[in-house]
Amino acid sequence: MKRVWLFPGQGSQEPGMGDELLRDEPAAADLCRRAGERLGVDLRRLMADGPRASLAATAVAQTAIFALSVATAGLLGTRGLRPVAVAGHSLGQFSAAVACGALDVDTALDLVVARGRLMHEVNQRVDGGMLAVAAPSDGPWREVLDRAAAQVWIANRNAPGQTVLAGLLPDLRRLYPALAATGARLSWLQVAGPYHTPLFAEASARFDALLEAAQWHAPCCPLLGNADGRTLEHADDLRQEFLGHMLRPVDWVATMAGMGQLGVDGAVEVGPGRTLKGLALRQLPHLRCVGTGTAAERQALLAHDEETACALS
Known part of the structure; x- marks a missing residue:
């Protein structure tokens, strides 16, 4: 094969x-x-x-x-x-x-x-982490990310509808409620840093x-x-x-x-x-x-x- x-x-x-x-x-x-x-x-x-x-x-x-x-x-x-x-x-x-x-x-x-x-x-040295975002459409949560003055970036596009954000943990925690309000399912990754x-x-x-x-x-x-x-x-x-x-x-x-x-x-x-x-x-x-x-x-x-x-x- x-x-x-x-x-x-x-x-x-x-x-x-x-x-x-x-x-x-x-x-x-x-x-x-x-x-x-x-x-x-x-x-x-x-x-x-x-x-x-x-x-x-x-x-x-x-x-x-x-x-x-x-x-x-x-x-x-x-x-x-x-x-x-x-x-x-x-x-x-x-x-x-x-x-x-x-x-x-x-x-x-x-x-x-x-x-x-x-x-x-x-x-x-860096208080960072990663947050998985699952949503049928990237539009709503992406607007939240784009408007935010935060050190948070897209780190992985793992599958259609599944993206991972990474950055400073205080910024990720601050964005969490707004991201959740778009209907996206959020989950913290058990990793030690803001990779990629x-x-x-x-x-x-x-x-x-x-x-x-x-x-x-x-x-x-x-x-x-x-x-x-x-x-x-x-x-x-x-x-x-x-x-x-x-x-x-x-x-x-x-x-x-x-x-x-x-x-x-x-x-x-x-x-x-x-x-x-x-x-x-x-x-x-x-x-x-x-x-x-x-x-x-x-x-x-x-x-x-x-x-x-x-x-x-």
């Missing part, structure tokens, strides 16, 4: 994630160990037992999700599965870059650890220097951009996608539109959780979308591909 591999971002961490994979696959356990050494923590223990708050710490969560996602992609590759394209939501773009060969694992791991630490530094906003300008500049110094390779399959869903097929195009990525909104609606134009049969969420599977089906309900977060899901995916191969032979 022609599938796009989708890689999750921060927020998909959960104590117990990857237990079976880390127990049964030595390569996965080794990657987790190396990731923990770079952070200076027992990452496997945190992934297994938490506590939840420690696992959710910015640098820990990002490194853990990256390590588990890349390890899962490696397992699928050893079983003969190949994507026709890849895409990641925010942090997930680094996992996607490894899966398509644009970055080697160790380079990407170093970048992810540095990214998490830089973002943590900002979160320590200009508040990360200094951290982004420091991180971009690391991105420029990294060795980028021609991808073996395209990567779909977060900014506009374009199909990126050359090393320099991918590098440009990541420069300033910490500041730009994630337009997952555009990414999914780009996926839909590839004529694929479905998508595989490679890593913990099922968030991207759900978002993909909201926009492209005709596609077959599957997860890989549990052993049962991975076995079902592999069994389905083996059945398809037998039917075609």
Whole structure:
């Protein structure tokens, strides 16, 4: 089958994630160990037992999700599965870059650890947060945002009718009643900072220097951009996608539109959780979308591909 591999971002961490994979696959356990050494923590223990708050710490969560996602992609590759394209939501773009060969694992791991630490530094200085807005029409709540003198921005367009705002928490709290009065459903995200906003300008500049110094390779399959869903097929195009990525909104609606134009049969969420599977089906309900977060899901995916191969032979 022609599938796009989708890689999750921060927020998909959960104590117990990857237990079976880390127990049964030595390569996965080794990657987790190396990731923990770079952070200076027992990452496997945190992934297994938490506590939840420690696992959710910015640098820990990002490194853990990256390590588990890349390890899962490696397992699928050893079983003969190949994507026709890849895409990641925010942090997930680094996992996607490894899966398509644009970055080697160790380079990407170093970048992810540095990214998490830089973002943590900002979160320590800035009283920020994120607020999800669900509404059938963007018009009413967008008018409230546009009229407000506030340090609040659109950070993610996750699906039609689902947007995430980010900014200073006092400004978000002040806007909350007016946004709710438009009929939008609001929910606070359990994250430590105002990601994908200009508040990360200094951290982004420091991180971009690391991105420029990294060795980028021609991808073996395209990567779909977060900014506009374009199909990126050359090393320099991918590098440009990541420069300033910490500041730009994630337009997952555009990414999914780009996926839909590839004529694929479905998508595989490679890593913990099922968030991207759900978002993909909201926009492209005709596609077959599957997860890989549990052993049962991975076995079902592999069994389905083996059945398809037998039917075609």
